[in-house]
Amino acid sequence: xxxxxxxxxxxxxxxxxxxxxxxxxxxxxxxxxxxxxxxxxxxxxxxxxxxxxxxxxxxxxxxxxxxxxxxxxxxxxxxxxxxxxxxxxxxxxxx
Amino acid sequence: xxxxxxxxxxxxxxxxxxxxxxxxxxxxxxxxxxxxxxxxxxxxxxxxxxxxxxxxxxxxxxxxxxxxxxxxxxxxxxxxxxxxxxxxxxxxxxxxxxxxxxxxxxxxxxxxxxxxxxxxxxxxxxxxxxxxxxxxxxxxxxxxxxxxxxxxxxxxxxxxxxxxxxxxxxxxxxxxxxxxxxxxxxxxxxxxxxxxxxxxxxxxxxxxxxxxxxxxxxxxxxxxxxxxxxxxxxxxxxxxxxxxxxxxxxxxxxxxxxxxxxxxxxxxxxxxxxxxxxxxxxxxxxxxxxxxxxxxxxxxxxxxxxxxxxxxxxxxx
Amino acid sequence: xxxxxxxxxxxxxxxxxxxxxxxxxxxxxxxxxxxxxxxxxxxxxxxxxxxxxxxxxxxxxxxxxxxxxxxxxxxxxxxxxxxxxxxxxxxxxxxxxxxxxxxxxxxxxxxxxxxxxxxxxxxxxxxxxxxxxxxxxxxxxxxxxxxxxxxxxxxxxxxxxxxxxxxxxxxxxxxxxxxxxxxxxxxxxxxxxxxxxxxxxxxxxxxxxxxxxxxxxxxxxxxxxxxxxxxxxxxxxxxxxxxxxxxxxxxxxxxxxxxxxxxxxx
Numbered sequence: 035x036x037x038x039x040x041x042x043x044x045x046x047x048x049x050x051x052x053x054x055x056x057x058x059x060x061x062x063x064x065x066x067x068x069x070x071x072x073x074x075x076x077x078x079x080x081x082x083x084x085x086x087x088x089x090x091x092x093x094x095x096x097x098x099x100x101x102x103x104x105x106x107x108x109x110x111x112x113x114x115x116x117x118x119x120x121x122x123x124x125x126x127x128x129x
Numbered sequence: 130x131x132x133x134x135x136x137x138x139x140x141x142x143x144x145x146x147x148x149x150x151x152x153x154x155x156x157x158x159x160x161x162x163x164x165x166x167x168x169x170x171x172x173x174x175x176x177x178x179x180x181x182x183x184x185x186x187x188x189x190x191x192x193x194x195x196x197x198x199x200x201x202x203x204x205x206x207x208x209x210x211x212x213x214x215x216x217x218x219x220x221x222x223x224x225x226x227x228x229x230x231x232x233x234x235x236x237x238x239x240x241x242x243x244x245x246x247x248x249x250x251x252x253x254x255x256x257x258x259x260x261x262x263x264x265x266x267x268x269x270x271x272x273x274x275x276x277x278x279x280x281x282x283x284x285x286x287x288x289x290x291x292x293x294x295x296x297x298x299x300x301x302x303x304x305x306x307x308x309x310x311x312x313x314x315x316x317x318x319x320x321x322x323x324x325x326x327x328x329x330x331x332x333x334x335x336x337x338x339x340x341x342x343x344x345x346x347x348x349x350x351x352x353x354x355x356x357x358x359x360x361x362x363x364x365x366x367x368x369x370x371x372x373x374x375x376x377x378x379x380x381x382x383x384x385x386x387x388x389x390x391x392x393x394x395x396x397x398x399x400x401x402x403x404x405x406x407x408x409x410x411x412x413x414x415x416x417x418x419x420x421x422x423x424x425x426x427x428x429x430x431x432x433x434x435x436x437x438x439x440x441x442x443x444x445x446x
Numbered sequence: 447x448x449x450x451x452x453x454x455x456x457x458x459x460x461x462x463x464x465x466x467x468x469x470x471x472x473x474x475x476x477x478x479x480x481x482x483x484x485x486x487x488x489x490x491x492x493x494x495x496x497x498x499x500x501x502x503x504x505x506x507x508x509x510x511x512x513x514x515x516x517x518x519x520x521x522x523x524x525x526x527x528x529x530x531x532x533x534x535x536x537x538x539x540x541x542x543x544x545x546x547x548x549x550x551x552x553x554x555x556x557x558x559x560x561x562x563x564x565x566x567x568x569x570x571x572x573x574x575x576x577x578x579x580x581x582x583x584x585x586x587x588x589x590x591x592x593x594x595x596x597x598x599x600x601x602x603x604x605x606x607x608x609x610x611x612x613x614x615x616x617x618x619x620x621x622x623x624x625x626x627x628x629x630x631x632x633x634x635x636x637x638x639x640x641x642x643x644x645x646x647x648x649x650x651x652x653x654x655x656x657x658x659x660x661x662x663x664x665x666x667x668x669x670x671x672x673x674x675x676x677x678x679x680x681x682x683x684x685x686x687x688x689x690x691x692x693x694x695x696x697x698x699x700x701x702x703x704x705x706x707x708x709x710x711x712x
Contacts, residue, residue: 180498428612
């Protein structure tokens with residue numbers, strides 16, 4: 035049989051209002067509507083979510099792990115981006 | 130070029146040793162990828178085939194409450210299969226290919242599901258014993274080296290915890306019930322005890338891949354270690370229920386602080402692995418039938434999605 | 447799992463009306479249970495894993511709804527029977543579900559169409575029951591209508607996919623329509639019990655519900671590129687205990703343990 039497989043979708047779930055959608059896994063569905071319904075049936079059987087995003091896996095572009103050094107390490111030495119880099123006199127409040 | 134490959138492998142092992150998770154796009158040795166695909170898909174197939182023996186009792190559950198619990202449990206197994214297929218797909222396997230391998234008999238699944246469920250007590254025994262054994266295998270895998278696999282296992286283990294409890298509760302109700310019920314429970318234990326011990330796989334001496342798998346941290350205890358742990362855990366529970374474990378050689382060993390127990394019938398083990406267990410044929414056939422009977426449904430959904438896409442395209446143009 | 451109605455007092459009605467209400471709640475319970483049972487037969491055999499999960503969810507919803515009704519029915523009866531006594535120890539002639547829901551699964555198209563025809567009625571009925579004078583029923587309906595809203599969405603989409611899918615899916619769906627359409631009328635044909643309760647305001651007017659159902663069916667069938675069948679003779683009898691041959695086998699399986707081991711706890 036050479037039948038085509040249903041497309042693969044990545045599923046993102048917001049577990050409660052105020053939080054980000056988080057990647058939880060994938061599933062197969064013929065269309066977006068079905069993907070959302072399947073995501074509900076597969077990934078929220080125990081009240082895990084209040085909102086669902088699905089995106090066809092082929093549309094996800096990922097950074098290359100080989101670029102990790104070039105991508106992320108330069109942030110290492112920019113400690114001035116973090117508030118603890120600065121000393122503030124004890125008497126100054128609310129900063 | 131060769132040295133580069135060697136370096137990559139060394140770096141890979143260093144990361145594993147430091148308990149850094151491997152993620153889908155990271156470099157990994159081919160053998161690691163292949164072994165993982167095999168292991169994860171086997172596990173997924175076990176969940177899928179494992180729906181059948183318990184599914185056999187959904188329509189005959191003895192109370193509405195038990196019916197709901199059993200259906201929810203078997204549904205969870207479908208969910209677990211799905212999480213695991215999805216983890217294997219991050220390694221480049223497709224679900225269709227994995228299923229084709231299951232259907233052709235090339236891929237294996239847990240042999241335990243090749244035994245028949247003959248009474249309601251089997252629902253208790255599967256939850257209590259079989260899921261108990263599965264949990265011992267699975268909990269360490271929540272820390273396995275491959276990220277998507279570990280995350281799927283965290284989800285599985287979280288959901289699995291109710292499965293064993295409901296099984297024990299069924300057994301306890303039977304053991305505290307009428308003599309026929311207690312008899313039913315004992316009979317189920319007699320039939321499932323040895324096949325459950327086989328779930329941990331061959332003896333360490335006959336399990337050549339264990340060493341490499343442990344080095345890669347996709348297996349965290351040996352088969353014999355887990356089997357011993359299981360027996361030590363289960364014997365007191367059987368005693369609590371007032372059931373007799375069907376092993377005349379079972380004896381507490383004070384020196385090793387564990388039980389000595391009889392040897393598994395390895396001939397039976399290999400027979401079932403090779404496809405000659407009591408239900409191998411019908412389990413596999415049930416899966417193949419479901420897949421083939423569903424082909425037109427899957428095709429129709431795709432065809433409809435395609436038509437909609439085209440109509441949307443025409444409308445936009 | 448089911449709606450909590452413990453704190454709600456029973457409706458203040460005559461013993462006769464209470465008896466009718468008991469029969470009606472039992473009818474709702476039987477209907478949900480039998481359909482839940484049928485769908486659960488699919489478990490492990492669905493066309494794709496994702497749909498196995500979906501069908502199990504629908505079955506679990508209906509089973510939970512059935513249990514709420516049985517528990518309420520037992521309370522209305524006041525004879526000390528339990529949900530399990532009502533489900534497991536009544537013979538087929540005492541079952542009050544309409545013929546539609548006891549029909550065997552057949553293929554996926556057959557199951558989908560049966561579900562769709564029932565969902566259309568179920569959803570619109572629950573919408574009305576929510577606002578009814580019986581606070582128990584209203585509470586159960588309020589919980590179940592959210593589930594039913596999902597079911598009708600699911601089955602409607604599948605009717606569209608199969609109708610407007612491939613030649614084969616369309617042929618199979620047409621065959622299902624040929625077999626099942628005849629059972630649709632019973633859902634909205636009131637029995638004498640339902641008529642009494644409609645007169646007393648406990649059960650909604652089915653004519654209004656029928657209109658909403660027809661409108662929904664027309665929309666879905668249009669999208670599915672299917673003609674809505676006309677002039678089909680409607681079978682009935684299930685709600686009066688005159689069932690098809692299928693129910694006996696279903697109950698033999700459902701009630702097996704309770705019949706084989708009477709009076710035991712599980």
